[in-house]
Amino acid sequence: MISFSHAYKVFPNGYQGLRNVSFEIEKGEFVFLSGPSGAGKTTLFRLISGFDRPSSGEVNVLGTDVSSLTSSAIPYFRRRIGVIYQDFRLLRDRTVFENVAMPLMVRGDRHLAIERRVREVLEQVGLSFRLSNFPDEISGGEQQRVAIARALIHHPGVLVADEPTGNLDQDMSNEIFKLLEMVNAQGTTVFVATHDADLIRRKPYRVVRIHEGEVSA
Ligand SMILES: Nc1ncnc2c1ncn2[C@@H]1O[C@H](COP(=O)(O)OP(=O)(O)OP(=O)(O)O)[C@@H](O)[C@H]1O
Ligand SMILES: [Mg+2]
Numbered sequence: 001m002i003s004f005s006h007a008y009k010v011f012p013n014g015y016q017g018l019r020n021v022s023f024e025i026e027k028g029e030f031v032f033l034s035g036p037s038g039a040g041k042t043t044l045f046r047l048i049s050g051f052d053r054p055s056s057g058e059v060n061v062l063g064t065d066v067s068s069l070t071s072s073a074i075p076y077f078r079r080r081i082g083v084i085y086q087d088f089r090l091l092r093d094r095t096v097f098e099n100v101a102m103p104l105m106v107r108g109d110r111h112l113a114i115e116r117r118v119r120e121v122l123e124q125v126g127l128s129f130r131l132s133n134f135p136d137e138i139s140g141g142e143q144q145r146v147a148i149a150r151a152l153i154h155h156p157g158v159l160v161a162d163e164p165t166g167n168l169d170q171d172m173s174n175e176i177f178k179l180l181e182m183v184n185a186q187g188t189t190v191f192v193a194t195h196d197a198d199l200i201r202r203k204p205y206r207v208v209r210i211h212e213g214e215v216s217a
Helices: 041-048 074-078 096-107 111-124 140-152 170-185 197-202
Strands: 002-010 016-025 030-034 056-061 081-084 158-162 189-194 206-211 214-216
Touching: 002 041, 016 041, 016 056, 016 206, 030 041, 030 170, 030 197, 041 056, 041 158, 041 189, 081 140, 096 111, 096 140, 111 140, 140 158, 140 170, 158 170, 170 189
Parallel strands: 016 214, 030 189, 030 206, 081 158, 158 189
Antiparallel strands: 002 016, 002 056, 206 214
């Protein structure tokens, strides 16, 4: 489902963001990615979601060899992945509804189907009442939930979540985590980066650890 084999990421300035990374995640697994700030969590997620390619080695996601994706194949590949970015990446000039609907609009779904699915997923994240607000009109936690709704809307085979509960209070964080677990129960493979040692301790999930670009599973 997700497999790294001797993957390296070397940045243009020569810095090795990932070094000889090898690990596997099975279909349907729920896995944490844990490591200190600067360890390479976001770098690793960018390879999984097809935003970047490894400098050497192999990265395979959903049966696709990410290292050899052609530019024209990348958008199709990304449609099968859900990404919750550390910094949300909402479009400021679009409403909550439009932000969440975006993956389906890009895919060319019919308007009525989009409307139904957006309402459903916004209900799941508790934001039905924010449909027509713009990102700047809602709180940080609400923005985070919009980002989560957008990542879930197209039923991705793989969901990578970069600190998805980082900006939320304990209750909201628990709610969002339950949502990720529900998505996982429905068959999506979920990979969650977090600094939250307490969360990792409380949950039964496998942990992939990363430190200075090196992974120990
Ligand atoms: N484009 C780049 N060029 C050079 N170095 C980079 C680049 N992007 C990231 N890095 C470096 O690679 C390392 C890993 O960065 P990354 O963003 O993956 O860390 P992270 O584990 O996500 O950290 P955080 O928990 O703070 O989000 C850091 O030392 C960072 O400074
Ligand atoms: Mg990061």
